[in-house]
Amino acid sequence: AQTVTQSQPEMSVQEAETVTLSCTYDTSENNYYLFWYKQPPSRQMILVIRQEAYKQQNATENRFSVNFQKAAKSFSLKISDSQLGDTAMYFCAFMxxxxxxxxxxxxxxxxxxTIIP
Amino acid sequence: GAGVSQSPSNKVTEKGKDVELRCDPISGHTALYWYRQSLGQGLEFLIYFQGNSAPDKSGLPSDRFSAERTGGSVSTLTIQRTQQEDSAVYLCASSYGTSGYQETQYFGPGTRLLVL
Known part of the structure; x- marks a missing residue:
């Protein structure tokens, strides 16, 4: 069975700063996909970024990038130049x-x- | 185009009553998923539809939970004889479901169910 661990229940940073959210997972699979989803107060789960495990290059989407360490089973999300609209719950997911x-x-x-003005 | 929609947005019911939650997937998406999000928790998989069939019901917590999908589109999740522990946000997601291993799931806004 796969497990996904996010060890930081809450984080807060000042607007415009960079923040990194941690995620580790456990699997015996070799081919899989990893995702970060954002859930604002509206409850809508929004895809932020995805990473294919067979790709060595880290995925990037504008201000969002990941640090994928396959051997360590780590998949952190970095948000650069954070904005107030980034305030939300962030979920790491394994597919x-x-x-x-x-x-x-x-x-x-x-x-x-939480992004602090 | 329209995203995944769910209704009702919120539902308050009394313990023991039955409830129906509806999901309208993105047009053309053949795969549909139901998840449950309890307070302070991540999402828990409930059931997967491919077309009108449900090959994976492994996440349904009890026989009080059932779901159907008609016309390869709308799905209804039914909870019979609701209990207080059923209180949660129920999220629906859909994907193209054709290639089998790389489909991003797109989520609806969820239905918040409160059982008194």
Missing amino acids: TVSNFGNEKLTFGTGTRL
């Missing part, structure tokens, strides 16, 4: 194919990020 053929997402417990 693999279940025995039933579907892509099953396993989520961490989340990190509540």
Whole structure:
């Protein structure tokens, strides 16, 4: 079974600063995908970034980038030049194919990020 | 185009009553997922649909929970004889579901269920 651990329940940073959210996972799979989702107070889960495990290059989406360390099973999210709109819960998720053929997402417990004006 | 929609947005019910939660996936998405998010927790997988069939129901917590999908589109999650521990946000997600291993799931806004 896969597990995803987010060890930082809450974080806060000043606007415009850089913040890194941690995520570790445990799996025996070799091919999988990793995701960061953002959940603002509206409850809508929004995809922030995804990383294919077979790719060595770290994914980047504008101000969001990841540090993917496959051997260490670590997948941290870096937010640069943080903005007030980045305030949300951030969930790390691991995707693999279940025995039933579907892509099953396993989520961490989340990190509540607050950007301070 | 429209995203995943869910209704109702909020539902308050009394213990023992049945509730139905609805999900409208993104048009053209054949895969549909239900998740449950309890207070302070991550998301817990409930059930997966491919078209109208549900090959993976492994996450349903008890036989009080059931779901169906019709026309390969709308899905309904039904909870019978609700209990207080059923209180949670129920999230629906959909994906293209065609390639089998690389589909991003897109989420709806969820239904917050409160059982009194």
